[in-house]
Amino acid sequence: MLEVGYLHIDNPIAVISSHSNPDLNVAAGLLLLDGFDLDEVSLEEMQASLDRISENQSARNETSAFGLSVTCSRDEPLVQAARLASRHLCLLDLRLTKIRDPIRLLELIPRLKRCGVTLSLRIRPEDLTNELLEKLQESELDIIHLDLRGLNGVGPKMVKKAKDCRGPVIMALADIDEFEDAKNLMSMGADVVSLRGADPEFADWLSEAMHEYDALSGWYNAPKHICAGGDLRGLAYCCPPVKQCPVLGALKKAGITAEEFVYKKLSFARGTPLEKGEGTCFGSLVWCCKITKMCYLRDAAMAKIGLSGKEYMELKKKLAEEILTKTS
């Protein structure tokens, strides 16, 4: 479902579990062992935790992705942890608890990345200034892990802000009580949603439900329309930019001219089922709305060429990637 560095994440739910009492049997796409303060915990203990995970996975004939959450007042233990994580092909999730100085952080990221590790940074929105966000986009960081717990309604806006910078993958740690809570964050750009202290049965159920949702819908974290407050990926559903509407602001934010946008859409559609669309508003499905917006014109055009809703959304996903690919 999602490839990040050397990680293959099979479903977009991550479970964070204390390293001293981990729940290794949860069926999440990513299992993160938390609480490795390397001023207190030795690398041998980390190694022992990794061995336990490997043994558990072999016994269950499973290969889901896993990671370690670390912090430390000194750099060297973090570099050693990065080497260890890299050797075990697991994620290193850097926590800011003891790395408050942004200058130290920005020097540390390339140092850790040189160990070949897939790296995430767990950060609270109040620590993520616009300046730091911009620098992180330019760094080799693989995942921004936004800790949104306790933020209620503000969480999705923070996800959208980070997503629209078009940098690392976004993982959102939040208070999730039901499927819709996770889906809301994903529809604003979260690639993965992480849970801390969740009931294992609920985490299993949510992981399975997300897996099925992706298999049925074709795009598990499909965005909202731009005019409904969606992130820039929503440009995949936009009409030709010929009238005053939020598409113009979105294009400006994305740094794409109206002409480039039209060119990118038409070039992508050429030779694909999106090129068709007889009877739709703009004569081509490439300009059509999200599948969840009811429209008998689009549905009739799709039925005529035998295009399923899932295939349509898979194409829209690729289209969004194409539109937002930065050209140098």
Ligand code: SF4
């Ligand atoms: S172009 Fe269409 S879908 Fe996009 S923002 Fe405007 S009205 Fe909404």
Ligand code: SF4
């Ligand atoms: S035909 Fe329907 S789906 Fe296509 S742009 Fe018009 S309203 Fe949207």
